[in-house]
Amino acid sequence: MRLFSQLSWYFLREWRRYVGAVLLLIVIALLQLLPPHIVGTIVDGVSQQQMSHQSLLVWVGVMLLTAVVVYLLRYVWRVLLFGASYQLAVELREDFYRQLSRQHPEFYLRHRTGDLIARATNDVDRVVFAAGEGVLTLVDSLVMGCAVLIVMSTQISWELTLLALLPMPVMALVIKRYGDQLHNRFKLAQAAFSSLNDQTQESLTSIRMIKAFGLEDRQSAQFADIARDTGEKNLRVARVDARFDPTIYVAIGLSNLLAIGGGSWMVWHGEISLGQLTSFVMYLGLMIWPMLALAWMFNIVERGSAAWSRIKALLSEAPTVTDGTTVLPEGRAELRVAIDEFRYPAAAQPALSEIHLSLAPGQMLGLCGPTGSGKSTVLGLIQRHFDIDRGDIRYHDIPLTELQLDSWRSRLAVVSQTPFLFSDTIANNIALGNPGATQDDIERAAMLASVHDDIIRLPAGYETEVGERGVMLSGGQKQRISIARALLLNAEILILDDALSAVDGRTEHQILHNLRSWGEGRTIIISAHRLSALTEASEILVLQHGKIAQRGSHEQLAAASGWYRDMYRYQQLEAALDEDESEQEVPHGE
Structure with a gap:
C-alpha cells in the first residue's frame, strides 16, 4: 500500500479525475445494491401472493434500467481513471529519458542498456497499472464491501452478518503475508528480466561478430541459461500469485456455509423471512468481487511498488557533474586547460597529471601517444564528462564548473x-544537430568531409536509408558522415577523437586541408594514432602515462628524439612498404 503514498504527488495534482472516478464508483456501488433488494421483494411478494403482474414488470424494468445506467457510468469512470494513469506513464517516461540524458559516462559504467530499457518499459507499465487498476480495485472493493455490509447489517440481520464474516479476518492476514512475499519475489523477477534484456541487446548488436567467430551455439546456451533463470524467478512469483484466489474462494465458501446454516435457523424461528435470506445470500454474492478485488489489488500494488522502487532508485541518482549557472558570453575566446590531476572514480592511480595548454581561436591542437596515454580522457574533460580533481579548464576565463552545461556544449x-x-x-543523419539546415548546407558539409561523392553514388543519394547503426556503410563513410554532421553545427570548437582512423591517406589529407580553411577563427582539437593527421596542427602534445612527454610543432617533434619521431618514421616506412606492395601486385594467372 506504500505505493499510493509514494504516488500521492500525482494523485493530488490530478485530483479532479480521481475524485470524479471515485464518486462514480460510489454511485455504481449504490445502484448495484438495488437488484438484490428488488429480488427479495419479488420473492416475498410472489411467495405471499401479494404482487400483481404489473408490479412484477415494473420491478423487472427497474432492474434493467439500473443495469444500463451502471454500464454507462462504468464507461465514464474508466475514461477518467485510466486516462489519468496513462498520463502518468507519459510523465514517468519523460522524466526517465530526461534523467538518462543528464547523466555522464560514470553513470553508464554502472548501468547496462538492457536494465535501463526494462525499467523504462516493463517497470513503468507495472506502476501505471497499479495507479489505474489498483486505485479502481481499492475504491471499488471498499465502497462495495462497506455498502453491502451496511445493508446486510441494518436491513436484514447484524447477527447473521457477523456470523457470515467470521472467516474474513483470517483471510486478510493470509493475504497480507502473500503480499509481502510477492513484493520480494517480483523485485527479483524484474531484475532477472533486466538481465535477459541485457543479454538480448548485446546479442543483437554483436550478431556479426558472433557469426564471424562461430559462437552461435555458445551464445544460445548462455541466453537459454538466463531465460531459464528468469522463468524460474517468474514461476516463484506465479506460485505466490496462485495462492490468492483459492484462499479467497475458501473464505467465501465458509461464509456462504455459515450464512445458509445460520440464516435457515433464523427463517425456521421466524426471525427473518425467506425473501430476506434470499437477499442476504445475493448480497453475500456481491461480496465475492470486493474480496477478489482486494486480493488482486494487493497483487498489482505490490508488483507496482517493487517496480517503483527500481524506477525511483534511478530517478533519484544525481548527475556526477553538476550544472553551473553562468551563461557563456557571445564570441570566440581562448581555451585554457590546467589539469593538475584527474582520477577516474574508484581508480587508484591518476589518469592525467600536469596537463597545461592554451588554444586561441583559429589554432589546431594535436594529441597523440601510445594507447591508454590519456588522449580521450583529455577530450572528455574538455567536454566536461567528468570534473577535474585538481585544476580547471576555462573558456572566456570562466571555469567550466561555473558554466551551464548546455551553454558550454553548444x-x-x-x-x-x-x-x-x-x-x-x-x-537526416548529417542534419541531426541542425534540423533546419537546407539541402545546400548539408551537401556543403559533406563536401568538406570528402563524403559527397560517395553519397551521390548510393541508390537514393542523400535520401538513402543507412540501416541500424549505419550497417550498410563502411567504417570510413560513417566517420566522414559524422564529421559532416559536426561541421554543419558551425561550432566554435571542433573535437575529432581519432575520427580519421578508417579513411585512407589521400582522403585524410583532403579532409585536413578542408578543415584548415573551414577552421579559420575556430579552435580544432584532433586526437589521432596516425601521425599524418597532425602535420598541420599548430601544436602537438605527446602524452605518455597521463603526462605530457613532448610538445611542439610537427617539424620540431619529427626532428627531436623521442616517441613521436620513432612512431612517425615507423608509420612512413609502413606506408612506403604498402605502396610498393600495391605497385608490384599482379593479377592471378599471369
Whole structure:
C-alpha cells in the first residue's frame, strides 16, 4: 500500500479525475445494491401472493434500467481513471529519458542498456497499472464491501452478518503475508528480466561478430541459461500469485456455509423471512468481487511498488557533474586547460597529471601517444564528462564548473572514435544537430568531409536509408558522415577523437586541408594514432602515462628524439612498404 503514498504527488495534482472516478464508483456501488433488494421483494411478494403482474414488470424494468445506467457510468469512470494513469506513464517516461540524458559516462559504467530499457518499459507499465487498476480495485472493493455490509447489517440481520464474516479476518492476514512475499519475489523477477534484456541487446548488436567467430551455439546456451533463470524467478512469483484466489474462494465458501446454516435457523424461528435470506445470500454474492478485488489489488500494488522502487532508485541518482549557472558570453575566446590531476572514480592511480595548454581561436591542437596515454580522457574533460580533481579548464576565463552545461556544449562539435548513425536517411543523419539546415548546407558539409561523392553514388543519394547503426556503410563513410554532421553545427570548437582512423591517406589529407580553411577563427582539437593527421596542427602534445612527454610543432617533434619521431618514421616506412606492395601486385594467372 506504500505505493499510493509514494504516488500521492500525482494523485493530488490530478485530483479532479480521481475524485470524479471515485464518486462514480460510489454511485455504481449504490445502484448495484438495488437488484438484490428488488429480488427479495419479488420473492416475498410472489411467495405471499401479494404482487400483481404489473408490479412484477415494473420491478423487472427497474432492474434493467439500473443495469444500463451502471454500464454507462462504468464507461465514464474508466475514461477518467485510466486516462489519468496513462498520463502518468507519459510523465514517468519523460522524466526517465530526461534523467538518462543528464547523466555522464560514470553513470553508464554502472548501468547496462538492457536494465535501463526494462525499467523504462516493463517497470513503468507495472506502476501505471497499479495507479489505474489498483486505485479502481481499492475504491471499488471498499465502497462495495462497506455498502453491502451496511445493508446486510441494518436491513436484514447484524447477527447473521457477523456470523457470515467470521472467516474474513483470517483471510486478510493470509493475504497480507502473500503480499509481502510477492513484493520480494517480483523485485527479483524484474531484475532477472533486466538481465535477459541485457543479454538480448548485446546479442543483437554483436550478431556479426558472433557469426564471424562461430559462437552461435555458445551464445544460445548462455541466453537459454538466463531465460531459464528468469522463468524460474517468474514461476516463484506465479506460485505466490496462485495462492490468492483459492484462499479467497475458501473464505467465501465458509461464509456462504455459515450464512445458509445460520440464516435457515433464523427463517425456521421466524426471525427473518425467506425473501430476506434470499437477499442476504445475493448480497453475500456481491461480496465475492470486493474480496477478489482486494486480493488482486494487493497483487498489482505490490508488483507496482517493487517496480517503483527500481524506477525511483534511478530517478533519484544525481548527475556526477553538476550544472553551473553562468551563461557563456557571445564570441570566440581562448581555451585554457590546467589539469593538475584527474582520477577516474574508484581508480587508484591518476589518469592525467600536469596537463597545461592554451588554444586561441583559429589554432589546431594535436594529441597523440601510445594507447591508454590519456588522449580521450583529455577530450572528455574538455567536454566536461567528468570534473577535474585538481585544476580547471576555462573558456572566456570562466571555469567550466561555473558554466551551464548546455551553454558550454553548444559551442562544441564532437566526432568520437566510434561514430553512431541513426536508422534514418543520410541527410537526416548529417542534419541531426541542425534540423533546419537546407539541402545546400548539408551537401556543403559533406563536401568538406570528402563524403559527397560517395553519397551521390548510393541508390537514393542523400535520401538513402543507412540501416541500424549505419550497417550498410563502411567504417570510413560513417566517420566522414559524422564529421559532416559536426561541421554543419558551425561550432566554435571542433573535437575529432581519432575520427580519421578508417579513411585512407589521400582522403585524410583532403579532409585536413578542408578543415584548415573551414577552421579559420575556430579552435580544432584532433586526437589521432596516425601521425599524418597532425602535420598541420599548430601544436602537438605527446602524452605518455597521463603526462605530457613532448610538445611542439610537427617539424620540431619529427626532428627531436623521442616517441613521436620513432612512431612517425615507423608509420612512413609502413606506408612506403604498402605502396610498393600495391605497385608490384599482379593479377592471378599471369
